[in-house]
Amino acid sequence: MTLKETLTQLKEFSNEKMYAQNIKRGAGDNQFGVRLGDIRKLAKKIKVNHELALELWETKNIDARLLATLIIEPQNLSNDEMHEMVCSVKFMQVADWLNAYVVKLHPEKEVLRQKWMESKEPMAARAGWNLTSIRVVKKTEDLDIASLLNRIKSEMGNAVPEVQWTMNFTLAEIGINFPEYRQQAIEIGETLGVYRNYPVSKGCTSPFAPIWIREMVSRQT
Numbered sequence: 001m002t003l004k005e006t007l008t009q010l011k012e013f014s015n016e017k018m019y020a021q022n023i024k025r026g027a028g029d030n031q032f033g034v035r036l037g038d039i040r041k042l043a044k045k046i047k048v049n050h051e052l053a054l055e056l057w058e059t060k061n062i063d064a065r066l067l068a069t070l071i072i073e074p075q076n077l078s079n080d081e082m083h084e085m086v087c088s089v090k091f092m093q094v095a096d097w098l099n100a101y102v103v104k105l106h107p108e109k110e111v112l113r114q115k116w117m118e119s120k121e122p123m124a125a126r127a128g129w130n131l132t133s134i135r136v137v138k139k140t141e142d143l144d145i146a147s148l149l150n151r152i153k154s155e156m157g158n159a160v161p162e163v164q165w166t167m168n169f170t171l172a173e174i175g176i177n178f179p180e181y182r183q184q185a186i187e188i189g190e191t192l193g194v195y196r197n198y199p200v201s202k203g204c205t206s207p208f209a210p211i212w213i214r215e216m217v218s219r220q221t
Contacts, residue, residue: 031062043070129166175213
């Protein structure tokens with residue numbers, strides 16, 4: 001499919017409710033309002049197409065960028081290209097898909113993680129903490145958990161929302177996966193109070209770290 005054909009297809013999937021929901025969540029008007037399921041269906045139809053993905057990304061259209069994350073080849077992106085893509089994102093749904101389907105599959109993700117963990121650029125830092133939370137889940141041996149907890153304790157309370165979200169993920173995953181640090185993680189969460197009053201739907205787990213940790217640990221027994 002050409003870029004024009006792909007954008008036409010996305011436009012045909014436009015959904016008013018999805019458009020309005022995206023606006024409410026911070027998206028601009030450069031979007032068609034395509035449901036995520038329809039984007040996934042189109043990606044399966046196109047399959048991998050790195051060049052088309054890059055063209056879609058350059059449009060800055062929300063739906064086009066979401067589609068791009070599903071058909072791009074991460075190994076074909078240079079470190080600089082990956083960094084530029086991460087820093088260019090303004091809408092969190094795109095950031096989450098980029099991190100999940102592209103960043104974590106990049107061959108130099110550890111080099112990038114270390115760079116991003118020291119970055120002042122919010123979206124780069126967000127990606128760095130996201131990769132760190134993945135390493136926590138995998139219990140990577142070279143991670144200094146004590147140092148991570150100290151950073152979270154001193155930085156998360158005043159972090160910008162974009163970074164705070166994935167930093168909180170790391171805190172919760174430490175509490176869930178490292179019993180020896182569980183109480184400390186819970187205490188940090190209680191002290192900072194980040195997401196304490198976050199609204200959640202019935203049946204969903206709160207992102208407030210103490211609640212999240214206790215709930216996930218209870219499911220392990």
